[in-house]
Amino acid sequence: MHPIPEIAIVEPNTLTALGLRTILEELIPMASIRVFPTFEALIDDTPDMFAHYFISSQIYFGHTAFFLQRRPKTIVLSAGEQPLLNGVPTLNINLPQDKLVKAIMSLRSHGHEKMRHVSADPMSQAMEHELSPREIEVLVLVTKGLINKEIAEKLNISLTTVISHRKNITEKLGIKSVSGLAIYAVLHGYVEPDSI
Structure with missing residues (x-):
């Protein structure tokens, strides 16, 4: 039995956060997905329990040190194509749905082999x-x-x-x-x- 993966979305834009949550719930039905409107709300919770962090770029840039320590787990939400930020992958939230889904899938396979809940077999x-x-x-x-x-x-x-x-x-x-x-x-x- 695999542990339930916990995913945090830290995004002040309600529509972006809810849209991403809906897609992730469909992609990873067994995951527990929590939405935080601010970095402070994440810190007030249990910030180290998450398998992934989907972070708005403005929150990422305001708290880079915190997320760099969690580099393999962090994905920055951007409103356009951006290169890796210090090795942290980005997700272009303006992509059409099918491309966004593919981007999330490739992010899961990129650098997330450590994730225990996905069996390679x-x-x-x-x-x-x-x-x-x-x-x-x-x-x-x-x-x-x-x-x-x-x-x-x-x-x-x-x-x-x-x-x-x-x-x-x-x-x-x-x-x-x-x-x-x-x-x-x-x-x-x-x-x-x-x-x-």
């Missing part, structure tokens, strides 16, 4: 959720953007069977959206991030 993860080999095939095709009819043709199965597999995948994983399924597939090694 896709087989142990498959056992955890017990997706059948056929369900994994359907999952991969869904993440590549194929519709049910195309999946049925490609796998030479009926449309009803595809719908049944998709229903089983959704129930087993607790993930309803295609973007959520894509992230699951990438994190478990079924597809490469670039192939989505």
Whole structure:
């Protein structure tokens, strides 16, 4: 049993914080995500318990020393493409949703191999959720953007069977959206991030 990852979002803009929280809840359904409007609110809490910190750039620049000590866990939210800040990755919050999701996924794999709650072994993860080999095939095709009819043709199965597999995948994983399924597939090694 993996510990529940705790994620902090430190962002004074309510819409940005809630939007990011919604995306992260879909990507990492088992995570506990806390939102703090100020750095002080984070410090008043338990600031060292978090696996990741998503920090607004103005808060990052005001408290750089604190976040540099937590470099592998910190991600700075920027309103445009920025290079790594002292080795701290940035996330462009102005990206369209699909690109933002991909950026978050690549950030999770970049420098976050230390995260205990993501197993590197896709087989142990498959056992955890017990997706059948056929369900994994359907999952991969869904993440590549194929519709049910195309999946049925490609796998030479009926449309009803595809719908049944998709229903089983959704129930087993607790993930309803295609973007959520894509992230699951990438994190478990079924597809490469670039192939989505």
